Amino acid sequence: MxxxxxxxxxxxxxxxxxxxxxxxxxxxxxxxxxxxxxxxxxxxxxxxxxxxxxxxxxxxxxxxxxFNAGISLMVYQNFISVIIVSVLSLLGLVSTEPLTWRLIKVWFPVNVIFVGMLITSMFSLKYINVAMVTVLKNVTNVITAVGEMYLFSKHHEGRVWAALFLMIISAITGGITDLSFNATGYVWQTLNCFLTASYSLTLRRVMDTAKQYTKSGNLNEFTMVLLNNTLSLPLGIFLMLVFNEVDYLLRT
Incomplete structure (x- = not known):
């Protein structure tokens, strides 16, 4: 061996x-x-x-x-979001930029569209079922694609347009076969689609300018959440007063 x-x-x-x-x-x-x-x-x-x-x-x-106080519901949810992000920031779990007046001034147009987007979403949900809201939201992608083409000279491939065309067909088909059709709800949802697309396009245009007014030169997701939700509170409270939601809440 x-x-x-x-x-x-x-x-x-x-x-x-x-x-x-x-x-x-x-x-x-x-x-x-x-x-x-x-x-x-x-x-x-x-x-x-x-x-x-x-x-x-x-x-x-x-x-x-x-519940006939959709704006109040939005304000409540946004307030909770501000608290959560602020606590996480204080604990050092997330990083956020200080909200300076210059940053707020640049971001304000985006926030107005953001608030309109949330409010129209609340109003449409009251009248339309969840399935139809989901289908109709696809129209937002079409509006965004057209906006990118005209505002940013971005060209999409034929496959993209084919997919967007199918989205339009699905929205039209869904609307025709919707047995619980509500014209008011569809108007609110149409406005929501335009505002959502406008928010996306405006955000893309404003972000580069907003970064110049931050301490680090960047604008992360948590800062945008804090910025949007914080600025939406005074505007939301103002709209609550305009639409008499405060009286409604006190009565109910």
């Missing part, structure tokens, strides 16, 4: 160490890739759940309880 020499043992030991290191690197790299994919998946799921949950809750409150 052939015996291994000491040099063979050392060679096998070194080879084993190299294999272990390569496996460790592979598993480590594998964990990183899985982690990134999991983060993307979790972010997508969280967005879907929060978006669907918000729509369903708003629909339930506005329709089931016959």
């Amino acid at each position: 052939k015996m291994k020499s000491s040099s063979d043992d050392e060679h096998d030991e070194e080879k084993g160490k190299l294999l272990e290191k390569s496996k460790e690197r592979g598993s480590r790299n594998g964990r990183v890739v899985v982690k990134v994919h999991n983060q993307a998946l979790l972010s997508g799921l969280a967005y879907c759940l929060s978006s669907c949950g918000m729509i369903l809750v708003n629909k339930f409150v506005l329709s089931s309880y016959d």
Whole structure:
């Protein structure tokens, strides 16, 4: 029986160490890739759940309880958002930029559209079922694509226009077959589509200017959430007074 020499043992030991290191690197790299994919998946799921949950809750409150103060509901939700982001910022879990007067002045037109977008969404949900709201929101993509073409000279491929055309067909078909058709709700939803597209296009134009008035030169998502929701509060309260929602809340 052939015996291994000491040099063979050392060679096998070194080879084993190299294999272990390569496996460790592979598993480590594998964990990183899985982690990134999991983060993307979790972010997508969280967005879907929060978006669907918000729509369903708003629909339930506005329709089931016959709640006629959609602006007040918006103000309440935005106030909660401000508190959450502010607490996370104080704890150091997220970073936000200071809200200076120059930044507020630049951002104000965006915020006006933002408030209009939320209010029209509330009003349309009161009269239209959730399924139709979801279908009609696809029209926003068409308006945004046309706006990008004229405002930013962005050209879309034929496949994009084909997909947008199918979205229009689905919206028209859904409207024709909607047994609970409500003209008021469709008017509000149409306004919401235009305001949502306007918000997206205006945001793209204003962001570069707004970054010049931030401390870090950047404008992250948490700062935009804080900025939009904070500025929406005084405007929302003003609209509550205009539409007599304060009296309605006091009576009910």
